[in-house]
Structures are given as structure tokens and as C-alpha cells.
Amino acid sequence: MTHHAASFDHWIxxxxxxxNTALENLYxxxxxxxxxxxxxxxxxxxxxxxxxxxxxxxxxEGNTGDGFESAFGVLGxxxxxxxALRRHELTxxxxxxxxxFAEASALALHVGSSLGMAPRFSTGxxxxxxxxxxxxxxxxxSLPDEFLFIDENTRGILALQTAADAMRRIVxxxxxxxVADFLFGxxxxxxRETLRFNQRLFDSLNIERFFxxxxxYYKPYRVGRQEYRGANAGDFSGINELDLLLGLCRASDPYYxxxxxxxxxxxxxxxxxxxxxxxxxxxxLDEFLDVIDASSHTDWFQRNVAAFLEVCDLxxxxxxxxxxxxxxRFIEVPAATLAPEHLSGITxxxxxxxxxxxxxxxxxxxxxxxxxxxIPTRHADIAYLKGKLRSATEGGV
Ligand code: HEM
Numbered sequence: 001m002t003h004h005a006a007s008f009d010h011w012i013x014x015x016x017x018x019x020n021t022a023l024e025n026l027y028x029x030x031x032x033x034x035x036x037x038x039x040x041x042x043x044x045x046x047x048x049x050x051x052x053x054x055x056x057x058x059x060x061e062g063n064t065g066d067g068f069e070s071a072f073g074v075l076g077x078x079x080x081x082x083x084a085l086r087r088h089e090l091t092x093x094x095x096x097x098x099x100x101f102a103e104a105s106a107l108a109l110h111v112g113s114s115l116g117m118a119p120r121f122s123t124g125x126x127x128x129x130x131x132x133x134x135x136x137x138x139x140x141x142s143l144p145d146e147f148l149f150i151d152e153n154t155r156g157i158l159a160l161q162t163a164a165d166a167m168r169r170i171v172x173x174x175x176x177x178x179v180a181d182f183l184f185g186x187x188x189x190x191x192r193e194t195l196r197f198n199q200r201l202f203d204s205l206n207i208e209r210f211f212x213x214x215x216x217y218y219k220p221y222r223v224g225r226q227e228y229r230g231a232n233a234g235d236f237s238g239i240n241e242l243d244l245l246l247g248l249c250r251a252s253d254p255y256y257x258x259x260x261x262x263x264x265x266x267x268x269x270x271x272x273x274x275x276x277x278x279x280x281x282x283x284x285l286d287e288f289l290d291v292i293d294a295s296s297h298t299d300w301f302q303r304n305v306a307a308f309l310e311v312c313d314l315x316x317x318x319x320x321x322x323x324x325x326x327x328x329r330f331i332e333v334p335a336a337t338l339a340p341e342h343l344s345g346i347t348x349x350x351x352x353x354x355x356x357x358x359x360x361x362x363x364x365x366x367x368x369x370x371x372x373x374x375i376p377t378r379h380a381d382i383a384y385l386k387g388k389l390r391s392a393t394e395g396g397v
Contacts, residue, residue, distance in 0.1 A: 002168045005060050005077075006056040012077045012138060012393040017048040021141040024213040030282055033212045036089045045235075045255045046274060051081040051344065055104045067229055068115070072268075075111045078104055080120025082101035083230075084140060086221035099222040108223050110286045116272070117222045118265040123201065127154040129268065140217045145209040152201040153233040159197065160237035161319070167245040167284065167311070168274075175287040175308075176300045184307035187359055190313035199350055202329060211334040237271035241278045246379055247285025249366050255375075256366075284308055285378060296388040306389055312369065312382065319367035323360050332357065 001009065026040045027033055055078060082104050085091050091100055099105045105119075112119030124130075139146050148279040168184040173180060218230040222235065240260060249256045256321035260279070264272055288305055295301040335353055351359075365372050369382040386392055 002061060002066055004054070004057045005066070005070055005074050008058060008077045010071055010113050011050065011054055013052060013136065014364075015082070016047065017139060017142050019150045021143060023088060024143060025385065028213060029168065029207070032339075033208070036087075040088075044090060047088070048085060048090055055081070055107050059103050059107050059309070067106070071115055072113050072125070073262065074117060074129075075108065075117065075119070076121050076125030078108045078111070078178055079119075080123065080138065082108065082221055083121055083217050086219050087140075087216045090141045091221060093220060093222045095226045096222060098225045105222075105224040110301050112223075114154060116265070117267075118228055120221070120228045120231070121152075121374065122266045123157070123233055124271075125270045126150055126231070126391070127157050127233070128236065130154070133175050141213065143209060143213055145206050146202070146306055147213045148205055148246070149210060149214055155197045156194050157233065157236050157238065159190045159194040160242065161236065163187040163194070163247065163311070163315070164238040164241035166190070168241060170284060171245070171281050175284055175304055176291075176295070177304075178300065180304050181307060184304070186309055187250050188307070188312045188314055191311065191318055195314070196322060198318065198326060198385045202321075205330065207330060207334055210330050215277065215331070229267065235266040237267055237275040237278070240275055242315055244278045244368065245281065246308075246314070246315060247283025247381075248312065248369060250283070250376070251279040253376055255362070284382060285385070289381060292388060301388075302390055304329055306391070309382070309386060309389075312344045316368035323364040327360060
């Protein structure tokens with residue numbers, strides 16, 4: 001890391017966090033917690049100017065070719081700085097045609113495009129590639145609820161990546177492989193862990209603190225002329241690898257394919273590559289369906305299909321939990337109490353909340369293979385496969 005990159009990184013981990021935390025406490029103590037404009041103006045100006053000084057130095061330095069880790073770190077730092085400027089209403093894409101922060105935009109665009117990523121901070125910066133220094137990872141504030149959110153999100157992502165990795169390793173082995181048992185077992189265990197982390201988040205995260213002091217840093221903002229949607233915990237390929245490998249969503253479905261295209265640049269380059277590869281595979285579900293007539297009586301089929309269906313069921317449970325517990329408790333319910341003028345920009349991706357909720361329902365129902373005549377879920381195929389298990393015909397499933 002160059003001297004300027006290191007000093008920006010240090011500022012993001014120290015003064016930046018202190019200023020954001022002080023501002024959050026001011027807003028939170030106010031009569032209207034959603035009221036940000038006109039509160040803490042001196043701190044906001046200090047945050048804007050101190051960050052700007054770092055950005056200008058880095059911009060002068062140009063692309064140092066100092067390696068992926070360093071460039072990725074700079075993108076995270078400038079992105080978090082711009083995310084904070086948006087959060088404190090020092091910029092707002094609704095009232096501007098271009099970002100008022102030209103130098104920060106230039107730096108983000110330069111580094112982002114050299115990495116092949118969107119020119120803003122994304123999940124990787126705060127989760128899987130958020131390097132801890134002395135036990136402290138990057139964050140916007142030092143509020144315990146932000147650390148809880150970041151850490152449980154990261155654990156959940158790691159567990160889903162583990163499950164995806166196990167499923168991907170079945171592809172070259174084939175669905176009849178005797179050693180697939182180990183991989184299905186790894187995936188089941190990882191998905192059970194995801195359920196546990198999600199439940200912990202549900203039980204421990206403070207609704208008000210999350211809604212008023214953490215979530216607003218994830219709003220969309222402009223970089224140069226273009227508006228970029230906010231980060232969300234979903235911007236990693238593992239979740240989509242699971243969708244595709246299990247066969248619950250298909251890359252040939254235009255709705256789902258569009259979703260993949262839209263999120264591609266928010267992922268790390270290595271994730272982008274994994275997702276592209278996964279899009280070329282045939283799903284495990286389709287592989288089982290192909291051999292159902294010839295093989296459903298065999299032991300390998302009975303064993304591997306039973307394990308596969310358990311994985312699908314656990315994966316569906318994590319999706320239902322995300323939507324029915326987390327999104328509902330921490331976004332939908334508190335949003336209902338907001339004054340209409342504060343509702344715009346509530347979601348990370350930008351659309352009004354009811355539109356986002358419908359989109360998330362489509363994902364939940366695809367992942368649970370729910371019976372939905374209006375979207376192409378795999379309900380019938382999963383039921384057909386289940387019906388071929390001996391335990392099912394004996395009345396056990
Ligand atoms: C307090 C906890 C959480 C809340 C309130 C929450 C809320 C949301 C919201 C509102 C979105 C849509 C973002 C947008 O477009 O505006 C989203 C997307 C997503 N979140 Fe979460 N989330 C939480 C935790 C997690 C965790 C722990 C994970 C997984 C480890 C996760 C995985 C995803 C995924 C994969 C997406 C992308 C859509 C999808 O493929 O399902 N989220 N989340």
C-alpha cells in the first residue's frame with residue numbers, strides 16, 4: 001500500500017468513524033431521528049474536508065499499479081467516504097445531476113474500472129474482504145449494532161459460500177457419485193450455520209439503531225453523473241451459485257438473468273468469474289430429473305436425492321428467514337412509521353419499498369420452490385423428485 005493509500009485507510013478507521021458516530025448520536029437524540037439536515041453541520045464539514053484532502057492526494061498519485069488488495073482497499077475507502085456524504089445529506093442523487101464531489105468520483109471511477117467493479121463500496125469491502133487490523137475492521141461507526149450487523153452478515157456470507165463451494169464440487173463428480181455424501185453433508189452443516197447466524201441477528205440487533213444509524217449508509221449515490229445502487233449483503237456470488245447449482249433459479253429465466261447481470265459489477269472479480277462458470281453448468285436438479293426413470297430404484301439415487309432435497313430445504317429456510325424475519329423486522333415494519341418525506345431512498349437499490357418487497361418475494365418463493373403459477377418455480381419438479389424416494393412411497397416423507 002502506498003503512503004497515501006495507507007494514510008486514507010488509517011483515517012477511515014479512526015477519525016471518520018469517530019465523526020460518523022458523533023453525528024449518529026446527535027441524530028438519534030433528536031426529536032425526529034430521520035431529520036439529518038441542519039444537524040451537526042460543523043462535524044459534517046470536517047468530515048467532508050478531511051476526506052477530500054486524502055482523495056486529492058490519491059488522485060494526484062494516479063493508478064500506482066500497487067496490486068489488487070491496495071486498489072480494492074482504496075475503492076472501499078473512497079466508497080465509504082462517499083456513502084457517508086450521502087448519509088449525512090451532503091449529497092443527494094434526487095436533487096443533483098452529478099455528484100458534487102468531483103475528485104472523489106474521479107478516484108472511484110478510476111480505481112473501480114481498473115478493478116472491473118462498480119465505482120463504489122460494496123459488500124466485499126465490509127464483509128469478506130474487510131481486513132481487520134488489531135481486531136478492528138472497517139466500519140462507518142463504532143456503534144455495537146453496526147459491528148453486530150457487519151459480523152453476522154459476514155458469517156452468513158461465509159457459510160453460504162461454503163455451501164456453494166461444496167455443491168460446485170459435485171459437478172465434476174456427477175450426481176451418482178458415492179462421495180457426494182460428504183459434500184451434501186458440508187452444505188447442510190453450512191446452511192444450518194446460516195440459519196443460526198440469521199436468528200442471532202434477528203434476536204440481538206436493535207431495530208431503531210439499525211434502521212436509523214446503520215442502514216442509511218447503504219443508500220444509492222452518484223459517482224460522476226451516474227447513480228449507483230447501494231451495497232447489500234447479497235453482493236457475493238455464493239447465493240446465486242446455490243440458486244443455479246441446486247436448480248431453483250435458472251440463468252435462462254430473463255428475470256433472474258437480469259438480476260445476475262445487474263449485480264455482477266458489485267461483486268469481486270473472483271466472484272464474477274465463479275458466477276459465470278456456474279452459469280454454464282447444468283443444475284443438480286436437472287441431472288437427477290434426467291435419470292429418474294432409469295435410476296430411481298437404485299441406492300445411490302435414493303441416498304443422493306434425499307441429501308439433495310435436504311440441502312434444498314435448508315436453503316429455502318434461509319431464504320424464508322431473510323425475507324419473513326430480517327427484512328420484515330428491520331426494514332418493512334420500521335419504514336411504516338416514517339414520515340412520507342423520509343421514505344425516498346429507503347432501499348439500497350432505490351425502488352419504492354413495496355416494489356423491492358415483491359422482488360424479494362420472487363427470490364424467496366423460487367428458493368423455497370413454492371407453488372406460484374405466476375413465476376417459474378421448481379415446485380412441481382421438486383415434488384416429483386420427492387415422490388420417487390422410497391420413504392415417500394412408504395409414507396415417510
Ligand atoms: C438485519 C439483517 C438484514 C436485513 C434487514 C436485510 C435486508 C435486505 C434488503 C432490504 C435487501 C434488498 C436490498 C435492496 O435491493 O435494496 C437485501 C438483499 C439481500 N440480502 Fe439481506 N438483509 C439482512 C441480512 C442479510 C444476511 C445476513 C444475508 C446473508 C448472509 C443477506 C443476504 C441478502 C441477499 C443474498 C440479498 C440479495 C437479494 C437476494 O439474492 O436474495 N442479508 N437484504
